[in-house]
């Protein structure tokens with residue numbers, strides 16, 4: 069019993085200190101954001117490696133998710149004689165949920181893990197220390213541009229995912245299954261509200277971009293400086309990001325779509 | 327670089343330094359001075375905290391108590407801005423070189439110049455080539471850090487450390503894991519850098535022979551304290567029992583061969599008892 | 604990496620993202636309806652609005668001329684008060700226009716259909732539509748049919 073309490077206290081303290089370190093880190097990164105503009109070349113490089121290089125996987129996944137939605141939606145709706153409503157079903161699912169959430173999960177796997185590994189390796193090989201000793205602040209030089217790149221890329225990627233998904237649904241629903249093209253889009257517009265659905269989805273993806281990038285960079289910096297430590301941190305980034313995204317999605321959905 | 331007024335004042339002063347890592351006490355009242363313009367070597371067994379000492383001098387770690395002055399400034403009390411200004415006058419050579427892996431050799435040496443100066447590209451190029459020539463790697467400027475051997479990486483790191491013309495260079499284990507030829511090259515480089523640029527060099531190492539070779543001053547540390555300090559001759563002459571063992575590399579002495587613990591016999595007996603259960 | 608290449612590819616990426624957002628706004632969602640321009644508001648009271656939602660279309664002869672801007676319950680009249688925002692261009696609706704709640708398709712959502720009357724006076728901002736027809740509620744209809752049967 070005492071052991072259990074001690075264990076509880078210890079892991080509580082562990083989490084508290086982790087959260088504390090992560091918060092201090094976030095504060096310092098945000099305070100260094102002026103470097104994003106001043107060193108815009110570094111920022112461009114990071115947007116390239118975080119955003120542009122995630123584009124392919126996002127477009128391909130968006131297309132397939134949209135096609136599957138079109139197919140499954142059709143099978144369900146046709147039973148009610150409401151196949152015309154397909155456009156609405158596809159668009160709502162994408163814009164509200166699948167766009168932001170699936171993009172965030174893919175982003176965590178593709179870009180987040182890479183960020184963690186890169187920064188973990190920089191720490192392990194003392195590159196971060198070396199920068200500090202050369203009077204170069206790693207927060208400005210390394211973390212701030214990466215954080216901004218993740219934060220900016222996520223909503224753009226999510227929007228691309230949803231747009232491509234809508235087209236995927238169109239290809240399957242209209243092209244293959246014969247839903248009327250006019251109804252596909254008019255039904256879509258009838259049920260998808262700009263502010264309540266599209267803007268809410270964008271807000272979700274902004275929050276996800278913030279949190280996933282934060283987790284990824286912090287895990288890299290907090291990694292134990294060994295190869296095992298880096299691999300553990302990389303895994304942790306993906307797991308923690310996925311949990312954070314799904315948990316936050318639940319909360320945000322509750323707040324926004326009542 | 328050093329005018330006469332400050333020529334005799336020590337470059338680094340460490341006074342009563344106490345530093346802990348968790349429960350482990352790394353330094354327990356360590357005091358030493360590093361004279362200006364000389365090569366000072368800090369020697370001690372692995373794990374005594376030599377790297378830690380360099381980090382404390384560079385202001386990356388803060389002492390739990392005691393004080394460290396560099397160039398008359400107390401490191402732990404400096405604001406970030408002043409600390410960074412101090413670090414620009416201080417080069418550090420990390421054990422592994424710590425080159426930035428996303429740039430080639432040229433860009434690594436150019437890095438401090440680009441970060442801290444607004445020099446035109448032309449001038450940066452000349453400076454970088456000059457520093458690379460000094461370490462004999464001008465022709466390797468397009469290689470990436472992954473393509474360099476350990477010795478080459480350390481030489482590039484040295485070129486980078488002297489890029490901003492510092493007053494002092496800190497070397498962390500510059501000889502570790504090098505073949506004899508490369509070791510000789512590095513020894514020559516350190517000596518030459520020191521004499522031609524007139525800077526203060528602080529070496530941290532456990533390689534006794536090379537260190538004694540190039541040092542003016544030697545500080546032996548172990549168990550968080552200074553065991554012996556002085557010029558090479560002084561230390562050789564008046565070495566304590568501990569220092570003798572360390573300098574001669576004898577396996578047993580005041581520092582026991584065995585990690586402290588129960589006697590071997592007791593351990594074996596216990597194994598038999600539990601085996602009989 | 605060349606700065607030029609970076610700038611161009613990152614620029615294209617950001618443009619693509621913004622284009623996707625535009626696509627979601629214009630092609631996928633109803634942002635067009637947010638741009639009705641100037642509107643004037645009239646109210647109508649219904650006994651029952653069925654499943655009518657705010658922002659549902661308001662049509663005449665099937666052509667959309669505005670949307671439902673607000674739905675509230677009026678505790679004094681024991682009726683639902685529906686506010687309609689109608690485009691300023693459509694200012695010729697007779698005062699005795701009737702408003703009915705219809706359903707589009709079997710599963711479709713509900714909308715308001717206006718049927719112009721013959722009055723020379725026209726509806727203006729703040730006026731009330733006096734003639735209304737509530738939404739058809741399936742249970743009520745079945746109940747009425749059953750009553751008719753039993754009274755026969």
Ligand SMILES: Nc1ncnc2c1ncn2[C@@H]1O[C@H](COP(=O)(O)OP(=O)(O)O)[C@@H](O)[C@H]1O
Pocket residue numbers: 347350352371372373374375376377378379
């Ligand atoms: N980041 C750290 N966390 C905890 N202990 C550390 C850390 N770095 C070093 N130590 C401990 O501090 C002591 C001194 O380490 P170090 O300065 O690297 O020794 P040296 O360079 O002399 O081999 C060692 O016992 C090591 O275990």
Ligand SMILES: [Mg+2]
Pocket residue numbers: 376377378421498499
């Ligand atoms: Mg060391």
